[in-house]
Amino acid sequence: MAELKWGAGTHPGQIRAQNEDNLHVADGVFVVADGMGGHEAGEVASHIAVERIRQALETDGHLTAEQVVASITEANGDIFRAAIANPGQAGMGTTVTAIAVIEDPMAGRGAPNIDDNDPIDTDPDGNPRVTPVVPLEQPEALVLANVGDSRTYLFRHDRLRRVTVDHSYVQELVATGHITDDEARYHPRRNIITRALGIEPDVKVDWWTLPLIRGDRFVLCSDGLVDEVTDDEITETLRSHPDPQEAADRLIHLANAAGGRDNITVVVVDVLDGDDPPDPTQEIDLVPQWADDTVPTPFPPPVVGEPATLAELGGGEDADDATPGKRRRRRDRRANAAKQAAEAAAALEALSHPSDDDADGNTTGDESGESSDAKPGKARRPRLGRAIAIFVVVAALLAATVVLGAWARRGYYVDFDDDGDVTVFQGRRGGVLWIDPTVESGGPSRDDLDDASIDLVDEHPTFSSRTDAEAFVAGLDLADETHETDADALTDDDVDPDVTDESDTDETPATTEG
Missing domain, CATH: 3.60.40.10 (PPM-type phosphatase domain)
Known part of the structure; x- marks a missing residue:
């Protein structure tokens, strides 16, 4: 070793x-x-x-x-x-x-190092060989x-x-x-x-x-x-x-x-x-x-x-690509989408920077793209085709971006933010490519909640509407909250002894007939 x-x-x-x-x-x-x-x-x-x-x-x-x-x-x-x-x-x-x-x-991949005095064996077919x-x-x-x-x-x-x-x-x-x-x-x-x-x-x-x-x-x-x-x-x-x-x-x-x-x-x-x-x-x-x-x-x-x-x-790139410190990486579930986006961008770049060879294989002789051997008509037709291809690719990318944006912004979820506060977010948890979820409303902090409510938020529940998400936040229990009904909260000291319910008297109001 x-x-x-x-x-x-x-x-x-x-x-x-x-x-x-x-x-x-x-x-x-x-x-x-x-x-x-x-x-x-x-x-x-x-x-x-x-x-x-x-x-x-x-x-x-x-x-x-x-x-x-x-x-x-x-x-x-x-x-x-x-x-x-x-x-x-x-x-x-x-x-x-x-x-x-x-x-x-x-x-062992090189030719064997032998000279004329080395013994030479033969294989089963009689061909000379050396080991x-x-x-x-x-x-x-x-x-x-x-x-x-x-x-x-x-x-x-x-x-x-x-x-x-x-x-x-x-x-x-x-x-x-x-x-x-x-x-x-x-x-x-x-x-x-x-x-x-x-x-x-x-x-x-x-x-x-x-x-x-x-x-x-x-x-x-x-x-x-x-x-x-x-x-x-x-x-x-x-x-x-x-x-x-x-x-x-x-x-x-x-x-x-x-x-x-x-x-x-x-x-x-x-x-x-x-x-x-x-x-x-x-x-x-x-x-x-x-x-x-x-x-x-x-x-x-x-x-x-x-x-x-x-x-x-040799076709590579500069090694000195040190970057400043990164913020929190949102890399989970994005590798495939990022790769596809890069491939699409590369395809678009290839279309927008075509080869210097025209349809007949003639190499252009100047920056205008005109070949010294090719006819003008032949030079224009490939450019028109490339322009159409570029338009199709750009249109497809724009449509894909709109669909991706709508999907990425769909739905709501509840989670703790970086400060530990309960927060309603809109979008996909973790984000999709460059589209990050947005904060819609807030709630109590983690320290104010009881253990059961903390566990519920840690499960990152999702909702189809903002109203449902905010209703969930409103229903969380605080750690020091005591739940009592209105009847339990009412004591004898709260009753005014000088006030009696009209329903307890036998008197009826006088009526006047006209």
């Missing part, structure tokens, strides 16, 4: 009462999971993920990349089934990023995997590089050219992720393999770190703290000092024994091994602090 040294830590942060992050560190396997879903469901999801991965990868032999990826997909199934079995945990999920030491996938020598100690490598926006960084030659690619709504907008990296830092939907464990029955896992390089330092973290601490600050911390535990503790401290608006988990892993480091000028070319794609797509993020060339980018 490769010689590694690591440090790790997790913290709930300065705002949240509970920690929905989870981690696992052991010889050769390191995992960080960031749960989501609220009401302890996120904590459950991250725990299921870490435990499943840990159990699946506990072995005395060498692991393979396929085993690591399979353990993550199995964890996805466990979380998905648990959410179905327990309605209180519906919509729960978790991100995950992991690295593990595996058997070198390239070992390559198998080393006593199987060569090792690293596999990196991630789902969601928890990240893995590589610190080499005093430079920080993000290895993983965030599965988030704003990252897709950056990748498709809709917004810049600077705009992504302040985007109102920067908290929406497009992929996570437990949201769907199946999940696509991004994974890479890397050689073990002596002196490499890896940082695995939840977004609670990168939302508060910039990549430059992470670089300086790794540079000034050679001990991995001290580095992990320092990074958590910096995140809390910057606001600590989310749970924070950090794992720092140092490679003490491995191949010689490459030349400092040599860049890292990382190619994700998509489990279900035949052609891998390169995504090597550029080195922090240095300008990225086109060759370095």
Whole structure:
């Protein structure tokens, strides 16, 4: 087993009462999971993920990349089934990023090293063959995997590089050219992720393999770190703290000092024994091994602090997309909708920025779109078709937005607000994409209610009308309220002895006849 040294830590942060992050560190396997879903469901999801991965990868032999990826997909199934079995945990999920030491996938794939004096056997058909020598100690490598926006960084030659690619709504907008990296830092939907464990029955896992390089330092973290601490600050911390535990503790401290608006988990892993480091000028070319794609797509993020060339980018994006601290994430039940919205936006962008090739395959020669070889009539017809397609897509998006808005604003529910007061909300609890529920009316605070009423509000009852919701709030019992009828409240002292009921007298009023 490769010689590694690591440090790790997790913290709930300065705002949240509970920690929905989870981690696992052991010889050769390191995992960080960031749960989501609220009401302890996120904590459950991250725990299921870490435990499943840990159990699946506990072995005395060498692991393979396929085993690591399979353990993550199995964890996805466990979380998905648990959410179905327990309605209180519906919509729960978790991100995950992991690295593990595996058997070198390239070992034994090269041509055998033989010369003319080596004995040559023959196979049953009489063809010459040789058996390559198998080393006593199987060569090792690293596999990196991630789902969601928890990240893995590589610190080499005093430079920080993000290895993983965030599965988030704003990252897709950056990748498709809709917004810049600077705009992504302040985007109102920067908290929406497009992929996570437990949201769907199946999940696509991004994974890479890397050689073990002596002196490499890896940082695995939840977004609670990168939302508060910039990549430059992470670089300086790794540079000034050679001990991995001290580095992990320092990074958590910096995140809390910057606001600590989310749970924070950090794992720092140092490679003490491995191949010689490459030349400092040599860049890292990382190619994700998509489990279900035949052609891998390169995504090597550029080195922090240095300008990225086109060759370095390789179709990827800038690694320095650190964002300010996030507010409360409303990510449960939104992953699928966010992904569909991003795909629709990408389709619209593709339609509005067509290829430079016309219908006959001729390449345009200037910005006007006129080809030097194509006839004007042929150039105009594809543009008209594209304009119609754009109009259809825009109309469909507008109609979908109207329907989504009406659905998101439908109904009412009762819950405690951030100050602990009973509140009537209109809309879907947790919100839908950018449409959050609105406050319609208020009520007593949690401290004023008895235990039975608190339990009723904690169940988040829903109503079809505002009147019904406010009637429910009005019917809640206060903790110090005593219920007595009007008859019980009336005492003898309240009766005026000088006043008698007219019905108790025998006198009848005089009548006058005219």
